[in-house]
Amino acid sequence: MTWLATAPAHAQGPRVALTAAQLAVVINDDEPNSVELGEYYRKARAIPAANMIHVRIPGRPRKLDAEKFDALKAQIDAKLGPEIQAVLMVWTAPYAVECNSLTAAYTLGLDAGLCSNSCNPSKPSPYFNALSRQPMSDFKMRISMQLPTESVAAGEALIDRGVIAGFAQPAATAYFLQTSDAARSSRARNFPRSGVLAQKKLTVKTMQADSLEHVSDIIVYQTGRDFVPKLETLKFLPGALADHLTSLGGDLLGGYQMSSLKWLDAGATASYGSVSEPCNYWQKFPHSTVLLTQYLRGNTAIEAYWKSVAWPAQGVFIGEPLAAPYVR
Template sequence: MIVAWAALFCLLGVAHAQLAPAPAGLKPAQLALVINDDEPNSVEIGEYYRQTRNVPAENVVHVRIPDRPRKLDAAQFRQLKEQIDAKLGPHIEAVLMVWTAPYAVECNSITSAYAMGLDATICATPCGPSKPNPYFGSASAHPYAEHGMRLAMLLPTDSIEQAKALIGRGVASGFSTPAASAYYLTTSEHARNSRATFFPRAGVIATRKLTIKRLNADAIENEKDVMVYQTGMARVAKLDTLQFLPGALADSLTSFGGDLLGSAQMSSLRWLDAGATASYGTVSEPCNYWQKFPQPSMLLAHYLRGVSAIEAYWRSVAWPAQGVFIGEPLAAPYRR
């Protein structure tokens, strides 16, 4: 089945009004880098990113977070946020925190606590609804001006070599649009299939050279054309057999993927290690609300419009308080 671009809205199951022609996506001049001067890798990778992506030097904020804690308390986070915000001008629409940890604030993720404010109520009832994301489904190119929020993402720094490779994939995504596939898996872990109803219909979007594949399987193996991989597994097998294309997005609906340095379930870092360019996971028990994870049709539809990875991911999560966004924010393989 060949699907024309005009039929994309129907294929993805997203309202046409939400997908009017997109304005230009996030630019390097609108991105701030936050570097932890107490972590040498953060300093080196942050400067490498700044030069590689041509982020203005005045957009860099230096902070000190000793000992790389996994979690901050509310008071520590408030002090950090005030320090960052004091250095940012009104033109800054997004913030990239150049470190792996801290990645949580109380039971919230640090990226969501920064962008939307700390949602303390969800810590008492983690399996309840959390603060709604005003940017969910938005076509706005100015989240700060129009929604009062700066999007946030982490750039992991455990390995300088892997971080530079990740940045390289983000940059490479801007040069060509290869033939690719988006994989959506309904798995044997039934509780983790709560967003399967939002998987886009199988087919080919010819104008984007993208084939959408829906499978009943626990993993894919030996595929060399992965642009999107969304599933629901506590641990995803056979990642080492896959080839992710520059700009690829990948995530799993599971409870603790955002516990980046934890071991209870597969860390979202493993997606980046395998070659994805951006990912998402929850730092505390979210239960299986689809609203707390990237909505598949929404994520794909916005990414195909040409926005960056950070914009597409943030537009796809309705209740992101517990979820941490990680990767290379400016990747945009469909921006032409």
């Protein structure tokens, strides 16, 4: 299985996936959808009551300044016990802090120096391609993700997909597309080789194509486009991960390029995108082989996605964090 070879993994840790008891859920009491979906998630994942955190963020701003972010982070952290390894923020906006994503600023701290030139390299993540299952214990960082709240019905369906992912392992395919957009195909060098992993019932297809169409077995879909066509023809399996390398996929409500929210709308369970111009460093986007390998090891969606990005300062992680189709 040489097609699953990865960069050297770091930090040994317990071989169990992140659990509901290790996840804090943060609800914005100023947003009704956040309150409703937070409660739905608590019940769906049996989140301990002590792990439910309430804050107030009026006005749903897309971006926070450093001062408001520091106050929000302090408010959240003051309510977390040492057992909490990850944080889920139940809202779509805010999703940025200055030129950083909210999830990266929360987990790694604000990289303010990057904002003078967002095309510069950003702070490396010590969690990149780690074997650790306890990021707070091992690296003093709580990984984070956002659960979008644009629609209660869509949010509930997303949560349901994440939960269902842990109960069955259907035959699936991971698709990696090198498109005609050369600049946005910079991570093609990191694509795994095509092949079959029979014990996981997984086929890997690395292709030269601009899009997929009428495919119904997707567990991973990664491509490089500013807008990804034909999503309405696709079927994503529960727990599917999907993202596109482009400058502003993480500008969730921006509209200049395709928002990463479109992947969730199409049926994916988690995604990633950058909130400010990153230039096309592959290190600022999910490393395809690392992402797939970590997911197949039984990592949850939040763990696999965070472990796949070497320089995550500008990238926002969205979706249902505890989805783990390969945990068994």
